[in-house]
Amino acid sequence: MSERASKYIRGATGDWEIVVGMEVHAQVLSNAKLFSGAATVFGAEPNSQVSFVDAGMPGMLPVINRKCVEQAIRTGLGLKAKINRRSVFDRKNYFYPDLPAGYQISQYKQPIVGEGEVTIDLRGGETRRVGIERLHLEQDAGKSLHDQHPDYSYVDLNRAGVALMEIVTKPDMRGSEEAAAFLRKLRSIVRYLGTCDGNMDEGSMRADVNVSVRRPGEPLGTRCEIKNVNSMRFIVQAVEYEARRQVDILESGGTIRQETRLFDSRAGETRSMRSKEEAHDYRYFPDPDLLPLELDEAWIEDIASSLPELPDEKKTRFMEIGLSAYDAAVLVGEKETADYFEAMVTEGAEPKAAANWLNNEVFGRLNKAGLSVVTSPVSPSQNAAILQLLSDNVISGKIAKDLLDIVWSEGGDPRAHVDAKGMRQVTDTSMIERAVDAVIAANPDKAERVKTKPKLAGWLVGQVMKETGGKANPQAVNDVLRTRLGITHEG
Amino acid sequence: MSELTHLTLADARDMLRAKKVSSSELTRAFVAAMERARMLNAFVTETRDRALEMAKASDERIWRGDARPLEGLPVAIKDLFCTKGVRTTAGSRILGNFIPPYESTVSQNLWDAGAVMLGKTNMDEFAMGSSNETSYFKPAINPWRARDSNENLVPGGSSGGSAAAVAASLCLGATGTDTGGSIRQPAALSGIVGVKPTYGRCSRWGIVAFASSLDQAGPMTRTVRDAAIMLSHMASVDEKDSTSVDMPVPDYEDGLEGGVSGLRIGIPKEYRLQGAPPEIDALWQQGAYWLRAQGAEIVDVSLPHTKYALPAYYIVAPAEASSNLARYDGVRYGHRAEGSHDLVDLYEHSRSQGFGAEVKRRVLIGTYVLSAGYYDAYYTRAQKVRTLIKRDFERAWEKCDALLTPATPGPAFPVGRKSNDPVSMYLNDVFTVTVNLAGLPAISVPVGLTENGLPLGLQVIGKTFDEATALRVGRSIELAANFTDRPRSWWMA
Numbered sequence: 001m002s003e004r005a006s007k008y009i010r011g012a013t014g015d016w017e018i019v020v021g022m023e024v025h026a027q028v029l030s031n032a033k034l035f036s037g038a039a040t041v042f043g044a045e046p047n048s049q050v051s052f053v054d055a056g057m058p059g060m061l062p063v064i065n066r067k068c069v070e071q072a073i074r075t076g077l078g079l080k081a082k083i084n085r086r087s088v089f090d091r092k093n094y095f096y097p098d099l100p101a102g103y104q105i106s107q108y109k110q111p112i113v114g115e116g117e118v119t120i121d122l123r124g125g126e127t128r129r130v131g132i133e134r135l136h137l138e139q140d141a142g143k144s145l146h147d148q149h150p151d152y153s154y155v156d157l158n159r160a161g162v163a164l165m166e167i168v169t170k171p172d173m174r175g176s177e178e179a180a181a182f183l184r185k186l187r188s189i190v191r192y193l194g195t196c197d198g199n200m201d202e203g204s205m206r207a208d209v210n211v212s213v214r215r216p217g218e219p220l221g222t223r224c225e226i227k228n229v230n231s232m233r234f235i236v237q238a239v240e241y242e243a244r245r246q247v248d249i250l251e252s253g254g255t256i257r258q259e260t261r262l263f264d265s266r267a268g269e270t271r272s273m274r275s276k277e278e279a280h281d282y283r284y285f286p287d288p289d290l291l292p293l294e295l296d297e298a299w300i301e302d303i304a305s306s307l308p309e310l311p312d313e314k315k316t317r318f319m320e321i322g323l324s325a326y327d328a329a330v331l332v333g334e335k336e337t338a339d340y341f342e343a344m345v346t347e348g349a350e351p352k353a354a355a356n357w358l359n360n361e362v363f364g365r366l367n368k369a370g371l372s373v374v375t376s377p378v379s380p381s382q383n384a385a386i387l388q389l390l391s392d393n394v395i396s397g398k399i400a401k402d403l404l405d406i407v408w409s410e411g412g413d414p415r416a417h418v419d420a421k422g423m424r425q426v427t428d429t430s431m432i433e434r435a436v437d438a439v440i441a442a443n444p445d446k447a448e449r450v451k452t453k454p455k456l457a458g459w460l461v462g463q464v465m466k467e468t469g470g471k472a473n474p475q476a477v478n479d480v481l482r483t484r485l486g487i488t489h490e491g
Numbered sequence: 492m493s494e495l496t497h498l499t500l501a502d503a504r505d506m507l508r509a510k511k512v513s514s515s516e517l518t519r520a521f522v523a524a525m526e527r528a529r530m531l532n533a534f535v536t537e538t539r540d541r542a543l544e545m546a547k548a549s550d551e552r553i554w555r556g557d558a559r560p561l562e563g564l565p566v567a568i569k570d571l572f573c574t575k576g577v578r579t580t581a582g583s584r585i586l587g588n589f590i591p592p593y594e595s596t597v598s599q600n601l602w603d604a605g606a607v608m609l610g611k612t613n614m615d616e617f618a619m620g621s622s623n624e625t626s627y628f629k630p631a632i633n634p635w636r637a638r639d640s641n642e643n644l645v646p647g648g649s650s651g652g653s654a655a656a657v658a659a660s661l662c663l664g665a666t667g668t669d670t671g672g673s674i675r676q677p678a679a680l681s682g683i684v685g686v687k688p689t690y691g692r693c694s695r696w697g698i699v700a701f702a703s704s705l706d707q708a709g710p711m712t713r714t715v716r717d718a719a720i721m722l723s724h725m726a727s728v729d730e731k732d733s734t735s736v737d738m739p740v741p742d743y744e745d746g747l748e749g750g751v752s753g754l755r756i757g758i759p760k761e762y763r764l765q766g767a768p769p770e771i772d773a774l775w776q777q778g779a780y781w782l783r784a785q786g787a788e789i790v791d792v793s794l795p796h797t798k799y800a801l802p803a804y805y806i807v808a809p810a811e812a813s814s815n816l817a818r819y820d821g822v823r824y825g826h827r828a829e830g831s832h833d834l835v836d837l838y839e840h841s842r843s844q845g846f847g848a849e850v851k852r853r854v855l856i857g858t859y860v861l862s863a864g865y866y867d868a869y870y871t872r873a874q875k876v877r878t879l880i881k882r883d884f885e886r887a888w889e890k891c892d893a894l895l896t897p898a899t900p901g902p903a904f905p906v907g908r909k910s911n912d913p914v915s916m917y918l919n920d921v922f923t924v925t926v927n928l929a930g931l932p933a934i935s936v937p938v939g940l941t942e943n944g945l946p947l948g949l950q951v952i953g954k955t956f957d958e959a960t961a962l963r964v965g966r967s968i969e970l971a972a973n974f975t976d977r978p979r980s981w982w983m984a
Contacts, residue, residue, distance in 0.1 A: 102817020288704035
């Protein structure tokens with residue numbers, strides 16, 4: 001899909017621009033919940049990680065978990081955002097069985113983090129800035145289980161009270177690809193920061209996607225909010241479906257109703273949940289059980305000074321050592337991948353060659369085997385050694401791939417394999433001459449034809465390579481062959 | 492036996508220490524008194540067996556020479572404090588047979604100091620009321636009756652059961668909670684002492700919440716000294732309550748007899764109510780006279796926003812309550828309506844069966860004032876009033892060290908007299924709510940009887956975290972008033 005096709009949608013009456021904003025719920029990485037000491041491990045037995053506070057028992061009071069606040073500040077700093085020295089927790093009131101207290105503690109008017117930005121990486125190495133409106137801390141709700149019993153619903157409160165960061169963007173994305181690119185980048189940043197594990201399958205990261213369409217250059221259209229889209233692929237599908245739906249309505253003379261919709265991933269469509277008029281009145285008010293959160297300047301500075309190098313900085317640095325914007329963006333996407341690449345460079349691999357090697361050989365093999373760089377059977381130093389053998393002309397490119405397979409399955413020092421298995425490429429001219437002569441002698445007709453059509457020399461080179469068991473240096477074979485056949489220049 | 496129950500907490504403590512009496516004897520006396528006074532309906536739950544066990548353990552400690560400050564002293568706990576293993580009702584049907592698996596910090600502090608639990612006292616439902624008549628368990632009755640009358644009077648509220656139990660000598664002291672006057676008003680109506688400490692002085696953890704920014708626990712006793720002793724062992728900073736404050740808790744008994752010489756006592760002119768019984772005003776002047784006679788300087792002060800306090804209180808408190816009471820939904824614990832067809836049905840039936848009329852009224856008011864479009868007109872303005880009231884007090888402190896006011900606009904009234912007139916009921920708190928809105932400490936001290944023989948109290952308001960001065964002034968008034976009257980024991984079975 002071209003850039004243009006993804007930003008715009010073609011209607012019967014012309015192009016429409018797709019405008020996307022997002023509210024991402026990212027579960028804070030911490031051992032305990034936002035306002036209770038209960039654990040937060042995913043997949044535990046139902047209701048095994050519930051304190052009296054989480055269960056909304058009478059007389060129980062919330063106490064803020066410092067670690068969660070630190071994680072929110074860290075994330076805010078990673079989003080280059082303003083950290084508010086004073087923020088307030090509010091109660092958002094509504095009734096539901098998975099919300100034991102009858103209210104969710106959230107931040108309404110005074111969030112902990114203000115405006116910031118994220119740079120997203122697009123195809124072809126292009127980048128684009130997406131504004132962050134705010135980040136606030138809030139409690140997650142529990143989970144209602146409707147499929148356990150024909151007559152009853154059950155509630156699992158393990159998740160109730162777990163800390164979430166709600167990250168709200170400005171309506172700065174255009175089209176589904178940018179929406180997915182934003183989420184990918186945000187995920188990458190929080191994983192670098194160690195503030196969220198980004199596991200969308202486990203619900204640690206979920207997005208509410210706001211979609212509207214407009215004629216290019218016109219003011220923003222009416223938006224619809226699509227709730228809880230939980231994969232990159234679904235975001236692309238949901239945005240495209242929703243934009244098409246809105247264009248169809250507008251082009252047939254209708255108007256868009258502001259509403260909340262859900263994405264049915266099986267049907268690949270969005271469906272209405274509730275209109276703006278049916279929206280709840282949450283009766284927000286400051287939670288009297290909690291004091292306003294006042295942040296100490298020195299603490300913020302401490303956190304700032306402990307921030308790791310983030311993907312954008314890393315990408316810039318990788319480009320400075322010779323990588324293309326595209327390669328750099330691919331490598332920094334996951335911190336572990338970037339680390340793996342850097343370890344190879346530290347072991348002496350030339351950066352560009354290392355990037356190509358990883359992209360062309362290693363990642364494919366890992367994907368196929370269901371492994372990652374962390375679980376890779378081949379270490380960065382083994383890879384660097386293979387590349388070193390290649391650049392020293394000790395082995396050919398073909399042999400390098402074979403060598404990777406051997407190291408993959410057998411482990412060990414690549415140099416030792418080359419010696420033990422006689423994989424060293426032959427640069428001894430007299431031996432190559434003998435092989436070339438033998439091939440010419442065996443194929444006189446073909447040799448004659450090559451004299452007039454030098455482009456056909458490749459077949460003969462192949463025969464010589466075969467004769468030498470792939471160990472001859474292909475360039476040397478070529479040179480000898482051309483001399484023998486009297487080809488002086490490229491024809 | 493009856494002599495034992497009439498001991499003050501301080502005297503009982505001294506006798507226990509001197510081994511003149513055992514905690515078991517003392518406790519048996521109170522258990523017997525409690526059982527003979529069921530007509531007063533002061534207790535929702537009596538914990539006789541636990542009391543006797545605790546007393547026995549205390550006696551062992553006393554004999555080992557290992558007595559703690561409140562060792563062996565029988566007290567009662569308002570049924571708003573969660574008590575581990577003992578049913579806690581908050582005076583409501585909705586909590587059903589709720590038995591907390593945890594102990595409130597304040598009650599735990601008392602047990603850690605050696606006190607003995609006699610039972611859980613009656614109260615207005617969720618502490619919403621000034622007469623104890625909103626209790627699901629029927630009202631507690633005031634031990635006091637008007638001269639030549641057999642009419643049952645209310646003990647005040649919401650800590651009415653505690654007030655009745657202390658006034659009738661069914662315990663040495665009791666805990667109360669005060670959101671708008673719920674300790675001081677029943678104390679005044681029942682002829683006992685009640686202290687509302689500074690907001691944050693006692694932990695709210697484990698106390699069923701009514702209005703979180705106003706609720707505060709405090710002691711109810713027969714003397715100021717007893718209140719000082721009890722408060723010293725109720726107060727604490729608590730990491731489980733973010734609004735509790737880390738201030739050293741003094742031994743309040745220590746400075747109690749320091750007198751008022753040199754203290755400046757403010758008389759706020761706005762507390763002189765049109766239409767209040769002349770007895771109230773006379774008693775107030777009498778109080779000021781007593782303090783002046785003991786060397787205090789009496790100064791006139793103004794708290795100009797006082798008249799907005801009651802309306803502001805009846806916005807803030809219901810707003811918080813509407814949210815605090817949302818957890819009582821019939822899903823996890825407490826009363827659940829039978830035969831509900833769906834979720835909304837379950838909520839509606841459980842809550843309409845489980846809550847009484849006054850609670851519903853306040854939940855509705857609170858929901859309304861927080862609603863979109865009304866929030867700024869009500870809640871935001873009420874919070875502004877709160878700020879202004881705090882400022883009034885701060886200005887007053889420039890001129891005085893404590894304030895003297897009446898505790899209530901009148902004496903105890905007959906059961907049923909005001910129960911259908913919420914506004915007249917709410918007016919009971921007119922002298923007490925300002926203190927909650929400002930978070931200040933205050934004490935109500937009994938000073939005399941009306942012409943009809945019903946007790947009246949005066950209130951001393953202190954500066955933030957200066958309970959000590961309020962108690963000292965209270966003690967001086969107590970000395971001067973020499974209030975030794977007791978209710979006739981008409982309730983004895």
